[in-house]
Amino acid sequence: MENRKEYIVKIKSTEHITHDVLKIITEKPFSFSFSPGQATEVSINKKDWVNELRPFTFTCLPEEDHLEFTIKTYPLRKGVTNQLLSLVENDELILHEVFGTISYKGEGIFIAGGAGVTPFIGIFRYLQSKNEIGNNMLIFANKTKGDIILEQEFDKLLNKNFINILSRDKVDGYAHGHITKEFLKANISDFSKKIYVCGPELMMDAIEKHLYDLGVNERSIIKEEF
Numbered sequence: 001m002e003n004r005k006e007y008i009v010k011i012k013s014t015e016h017i018t019h020d021v022l023k024i025i026t027e028k029p030f031s032f033s034f035s036p037g038q039a040t041e042v043s044i045n046k047k048d049w050v051n052e053l054r055p056f057t058f059t060c061l062p063e064e065d066h067l068e069f070t071i072k073t074y075p076l077r078k079g080v081t082n083q084l085l086s087l088v089e090n091d092e093l094i095l096h097e098v099f100g101t102i103s104y105k106g107e108g109i110f111i112a113g114g115a116g117v118t119p120f121i122g123i124f125r126y127l128q129s130k131n132e133i134g135n136n137m138l139i140f141a142n143k144t145k146g147d148i149i150l151e152q153e154f155d156k157l158l159n160k161n162f163i164n165i166l167s168r169d170k171v172d173g174y175a176h177g178h179i180t181k182e183f184l185k186a187n188i189s190d191f192s193k194k195i196y197v198c199g200p201e202l203m204m205d206a207i208e209k210h211l212y213d214l215g216v217n218e219r220s221i222i223k224e225e226f
Contacts, residue, residue: 005096005097006094006095006096007029007032007094007095008045008092008093008094008095009026009027009028009029009067009092009093009094009095010026010027010089010090010091010092011024011025011026011087011088011089011090011091011092011093012025012026012027012066012089013025013089014084014087014088014089017070017149017150018146018147018148018149019146019147020072020073020074020075020147021070021071021072021073021115021149022070022071022073022081022084022085023059023068023069023070023071024068024069024071024084024087024093025060025066025067025068026066026067026068026069026093027066027067028064028065028066028067029095032067032095033062033098034058034062034098034100035062035100035103036058036061036062036103036104036122036123036125036126037057037100037102037103037104037119037120037122037123037224038057038058038098038099038100038102038103038119038122039055039056039057039058039098039099039100039118039119040055040056040058040095040096040097040098040099041053041054041055041056041095041096041097041099042054042055042056042069042093042094042095042096043080043093043094043096044080044083044084044087044091044092044093044094045091045092045093045094046083046091046092049080049083050094052079052080053096054080054081055099056069056071056118057069057070057100057118057119057121057122058122059118059121059122059125060122060125061122061125061126061129062126067095070118070121070149070150071084071115071118072114072115072149073085100119100224101222101223101224102119102120102123102196102198102222102223102224103123103222104123104126104127105194105222106193106194107134107135107136107193107194108136108137108193108194108195108196108220109136109137109138109139109188109193109194109195109196110123110124110136110137110138110139110196110198111138111139111141111179111195111196111197111198111199111207112138112139112140112141112197112198112199113141113142113198113199113200113203113204114141114142114143114147114149114199114200115149116198116199116200116203116224117138117140117149117150117198118149118198119198119224120138120196120198121149121150123196124136124138124154124157124158128157133157133158135161136158136161137158137161137162137163137187137188138154138158138161138162138163139163139165139179139184139187140154140162140163140164140165141164141165141166141167141178141179141199141203142164142165142166142167143166143167143168143169144166144168144169145164145166145169145171145174148164151164163175163187165177165178165179165183178206179203179206179207179210180210181210181213181214184207184210184211184214185214191211191214191215191216192220193220194220194222195211195216195220195221195222196222196223197221197222197223197224198223198224204223208221208223
């Protein structure tokens, strides 16, 4: 069997940040390292759950003395994320290899769908820590206003460069519908910049096609399926 590195960490706290998104803070193993935007496979250190691995993104800064995960939960599926909802302080998670293809390659437009925003949380917090938010933009697609993860934090960080689009809710000040080619054209002024995309596979496929139609070079697109 392949020798995989594993780290057992105790949970320090859990907190709901939306109706179905959980923030979990854990201990950080000695010499554990990752880059903003990266993830690890996580399992729960309990009977029947040890071998159920799921990918979760780090949303803390690499230099912090703890680890933080921002996780969308699916209680009806009765799987790992539902099990996470019952965990308390001092319960344990098992961390595996660090991975992830999204990393910051320069100023650009970040396009996220739902929980696909989590790699961008780490990247934006890192940029803020360096005072390098610059003119980066986030276009964030969700079903309802209540689904928007860390809305106030992004609003404060990005101000007019934080654009929300909701497919179910109609709310003043928020775009309504899905991310279309016309929507991208109306909201992005410079298609030569880096474009970071993370979200459900169907959404990403559609957005990539729109971007190609708008003349974006494939090498400018940095993506991660979520």
